Amino acid sequence: MSALKQLEEVYLDAINDPGFKKKFIELLDYAGRPTPLFFAKSLSDHLGGAKIYIKNEGLLHTGAHKLNNALGQSLLAQRMQKKTLIAETGAGQHGLATSTAAARSQMGCRVFMGEVDMKRQYPNVYNMKLLGTKVMAVKEGTRTLKDAVNAALKDWIEHLDDCHYIIGSALGPHPYPTIVRDFQSIIGREVKEQFNGLTGKLPDLIIACVGGGSNSLGIFHSFIDEDVKLIGVEAGGRGEEMGEHASRFLHPKIGIAQGYKSYFIQNEEGQLSQTHSISAGLDYGGISPELAYLHDQKRVEFMRATDQEALDAFKLLIKTEGVIPAMESSHAVAGAIRLAKNMPREKSMVVHISGRGDKDLFITAKHLDLKNWNEFLKQEIEEMSND
Template sequence: MAEQTDTWQLPQRQTVPDESGFFGAFGGQFLPPQLEGPFAEITKAYHEIENDASFIAELRYLRKHFQGRPTPVYHARTLSLLNGGAQIYLKREDLNHTGAHKLNHCMGEALLAKYMGKKKVIAETGAGQHGVALATAAAHFGLECEIHMGAVDIEKQAPNVSRMQLLGATVVPVTRGLQTLKEAVDSAFEAYMADYENSIYCIGSVVGPHPFPLMVRDFQRVVGIEAREQFHEMTGNLPDVVEACVGGGSNAIGIFSAFLNDPVELIGVEPLGRGTAVGDHAATMTYGHEGIIHGFKCYLLQDEAGEPSPVYSCASGLDYPGVGPEHSYLKDAGRVQYVAASDDECRDAFFLLSRKEGIIPALESAHAVAHALVKAREMKTGTILVNLSGRGDKDMDYVIKNWGTGGPV
C-alpha cells in the first residue's frame, strides 16, 4: 500500500477554494471589469443551487437515466498479465453517454444556465469531447449552443465536429495563433463578453476564473465517489495507485477527489509530446512556473515575458499551456505526483489496450494507461486504478493517418 505523508489532510470543503476562489496561491478571478458582474452572478447562482434538493434530484435522475451512470470499474486482466507487475483496473468513463467524462459537468452547467434564465451556452473545445457533451446538454434542455474550436483540432477531430453539428450546435473555427485549444478559449471568452446577458460560458475543465474550477470539480466528483465504492466492493481494498491524464485536469480531479485522504498514491500524467523543447509538449506541471492565463493563476508554460508558450500533443484535449489551480495546489502540497508520457508511449498504449482488451481509448486517456504500464512493472505487485476518461472513436482518422492500424501487438 502506497504511503502518504502524515502532514496531509484535505481541508474542509468550504475552504478549498476560499471565498475568492483561491486554492492556496492558485486560482482566483482575474477579469476585465465588464465580466466581474456576470461572474458574480454565476457564483451566486451556483451557491444557491449546489445544495438545493430539487437541483440535486434532477441531476441524479439525468445521470442515471440519460447519461448511463454509474460507469463500471473493469479489471484489465489480460493487459495486466501481459505487462507483468501490478494489476491494472479501469474506471470506464468511456462508457458514459457521449463517450467521455465531460457530460458530468456539462449537464450540471446547462442545468445551471436554465436556472439562471440563460438562452445560450458558449464553450471552447480541443478534442471535441467537451463540445459534444455541451451540445448534447443544450439539445436536452432546449438551449442554443456555440462551440469555438481551433482549425487544427477541427481537422484532427472531424467526427466530433459532425456530432456537434448534428446535435444543433454552431461550431466556430478559430484560425489565429496555433489554432488549437488555447486560441479556442480566447475566442469563446470574447464571444461570451459580447453576449453575457443572454448566455453563460461553460468552461470545459477545472480551469478559468472562479467559480468554474470549483463547479467543474464538484460535478466531476461523481467519478471518484463511484470508483472508490466500486473498487472496494470488487477487491475488499482501495487501490495502491490512482492515475489519470492531465490537460486542464477535470477527469483527474474528479477521480482524485475521492482518494485524497486515503493512503493511495495519486499520479497525474501530462503530455510530453515530441520532447522537451518549447512547443513540442504540454507538460505544464513538469516544466511550467506560476503565471496567469484566462483569468486565473496556475502553473503555466510561458516565455520570459509571461506570455503562454506554444504547446503540442497528439491528444487535442491535452494541448493547453495552463492547468487547473487545484492541481497546482496539490502539486505544491506534495499530495499528487505529476509525470509525463510521450506521443510514442501514448501510441503504444493505445494499440496495446485496443488489441489486448478490446477497448479503444481516447488518446488523452492513453497517456494515463501508458504510465500505468510503466508503474505496474515498477511495483511488481498491488493494484492501479486508471481513469479511462474517454473512448477513441474521435481519434480514428488521426491515428490511421499517422500510425496506421498498428500491426500485430
Template sequence: MKKSYYGDFGGAFVPETAMFALIELEHAFKTIAFTKEFKKELKSLLKDYVGRKSPLYKAENLSLYYGHEIYLKREDLNHTGSHKINNALSQALLAKKMGKKKIIAETGAGQHGLATATAAALLGLECEVFMGATDAQRQALNVQKIKLLGAKVREIHTGLKTLKEATTTAIQAWINEIEKSFYIIGSVVGPYPYPQIVAHFQSVIGKECKKQLQKLGKKADYVIACVGGGSNAIGIFQGFLKDKHTKLIGIEAAGLGTDTPYHAATLTKGRDGIIHGMKTKVLQDEFGNILPVHSISAGLDYPGVGPVHAYLQKLKRVKYYAISDDECISALKLLCQKEGIIPAVESAHALAYLEKLCLNLKKKSVIVVNVSGRGDKDMHTILGYKKGKIYG
C-alpha cells in the same frame, strides 16, 4: 485556502465587465446546485440519460501482462463517449435554472463541445461552440456531431488554431453577450468559481470509484489519470485525496519530448503565471509570453493547467509526469489488443504510465486508470500516426 484560491493558485483575473457574471454564477451555484430538487433532477439525468454509474472494470489480460491488478474506470462508456458529459449536463441544467437562453463553450478534442451541444439540445438551449481550426480538422467527426445536434461551431484561425485560442475567443464572446449567455467551461480552469464548479460536478467519478472498490474489498494503491486542464483527473482524485494509502498520479503530454519545444507538459516545465482568468502553472518564455504547445492529443495541448493541480503538486499530494506521443500510441494499441477497448488518445497517456510504474513496483498493487474517453474520434489521428509528427 482563500475562497477563490487553492493556496497560491486560482483567483479571477478578468475584465470588470465579467465580474458581475462570475458573482451571479457563484451565487446560483451555491443556492441552486445543492438543493434537493436540483440534485434529484441531476441524479436522474446522470443515471437514465448519461448511463451512470460507469463500470469499474478489472482488465484481466492487462493485469496478467503487467503482473498487477489493473482496474479501468470506464468513463468512455458514458453517453457522448467521455467524462465531459458529467460537467456539461450539470452546468447546462444550472444555466436553465438561472433563466439563461444560450450556452457558449470551448473545445479541443471536441468531447466537451459534443457534450455541451448534447446537453443544450436536451434542455432546449441555444449553443455555440468555439474550436481551433487545427483541432476541428483532426476531430472532424465530433464537429459533424455537434452540428447535427443543432449547435453552431465557430472555427478559430488565429495562433496555433487549437484549445488556447478557442478558449480565449469563447471568453471574449461570452463577455460580449454576458447577460443572456452562460459559459460552460469544460475543465477545472478559468476564473473562480469555475474550477470549483467543474471539480464538484466531476467528483462523481471518484466517489463512484471508491464505492466500487469497497464493494470488491479492495483499496487502490495507485490512481492514474491524464491531465490537460485536468477535469477527469480531479474528478477521480477527489474520491481518494484523503486516503494516505493511495498514491495519485497525473500524466501530461510530453509530445515529442520535454527537452524539445513540442510538448504540453505544464506542470513539468511551466512557471507561475496568468492565463484565462486564473493564476496557475503556465508554459511561458522569460518575458511571460505564452509558449506554443504540441500533443498528438487535442484535449491535452493546453499551455496552462487547472489551479487545483498546481496546488496539489506543490503540496506533493499528487505526482505529475509526462508521456510522449509515441508512448501514448503504444499504450493505446496494447489496450486495444489485450482488452478490445479503444481509448481516447488523451486517456492513453495515463495508460502508458503503467509501463513505467509497474516496472518499479516490488509488491503486487491495485492500480486504477481513469479511461476518460473512447477513441472513435481519434481514428484518423491513430491510423495516420508517424513518430515525430507535429500536430500543433
C-alpha cells in the same frame, strides 16, 4: 465580474437545493451512470506487476467524462434563465457534451474550436453540427485549445445577458474550477464504492491523464484525504524543447492567464508558448489551479508520456482488453504501463479511461494504418464526386 458573481451565488444556492440534486441525478441516469470499473486481467498478466483496474468513462453517453459537467452546468444556466450555451473545446468531447446538453434542454449552443483541432477531430465537429450547434472555427494564434478559450471568453463577455459559458476543465476564473471539479467528482465517488465492492479495500494508486484537469480531479477528489497515491500524466509530445510538448511541470513557471493563476508553459516574455500533443485535449499550456496546489503540496505526482508511448499504450490496451481509449486516456495507460511492471503483484491501481477513441480515427489511422486509410479516403472522394 457581475456574471461570475451571479454564477457563484446560483451555484451555492443550487447545491443546497434537493430539487436541483434530484434533477442532476436524473440527468446522470440519462448519461449512463454509473460507468463500469473492471479488473484488466490480461493487461495485468502481460505486464506481470500490479493489478490494473480500469474505470471506463468512455462508455458514458457522448463517449467521455465531459458530459457530467455539461449537464450540471446546463441546469445552472436554466436556473439563471439563460437561453444559449457557449463552450470551448479541443478534442471536441466537451463541445459534443455541451451540444448534447443544449439539445436535451432545448437551448441554443455555440462552440469555439481551433481550426487545427477541427481538422484532427472532425467526427466530433460533425456530431456537434448534427445536434444544432454553431461550431465557430478559431483561426487566430496557434488555432488550438488556448485560442478557443480566448474566443469563447470574448463571445461570452459580449452576450452576458442571455448566455452561459460552460468551461470544460477545472480552470478559468472562480467559481469555475470548483464547479467543474464538483460535477466531475461523481467519477471518484463511484470508483471508491466500486473498488471496495470488488476488493474490500481502496486501490494503492490512481492514475489519470492531465490536460486542464477535469477528468483527473474528477477521479482524484474523493481520495485526496485517503492513503492512495495519485498520479497525473501530462503530454510529453515529441521532446523537451519549447513547442514540442504540453508538460507544465517540465519547467514549472507560475503565471496568470484566462482568469486564473497556475503553472503555464511560457516564453521569456511571460506569454503562453506554443504547445504540442498528439491528443488535442492535452494540447494546452495551463493546468487547473487546484492541481497546481496539489502539486506544490506533493499530494499529486506528475509524469510525462510521449506521443509514441501513448500510441504504444493505445495498441496494447486494445490487444489485451478490447478497449479502444481516447489518445488523451492513452497517456494515462502509458504511465500505468511504466509504473505497474515495477510494482509487486499484491499492489493495485486504477487507470482512468476518460474517453473512447472513435473520435481519434483520423489521428490513429494516420500513424498506424496510413496506406490503407489513404486508399479508403481516395475511394470515398471518388464515389462522392461521381454522385
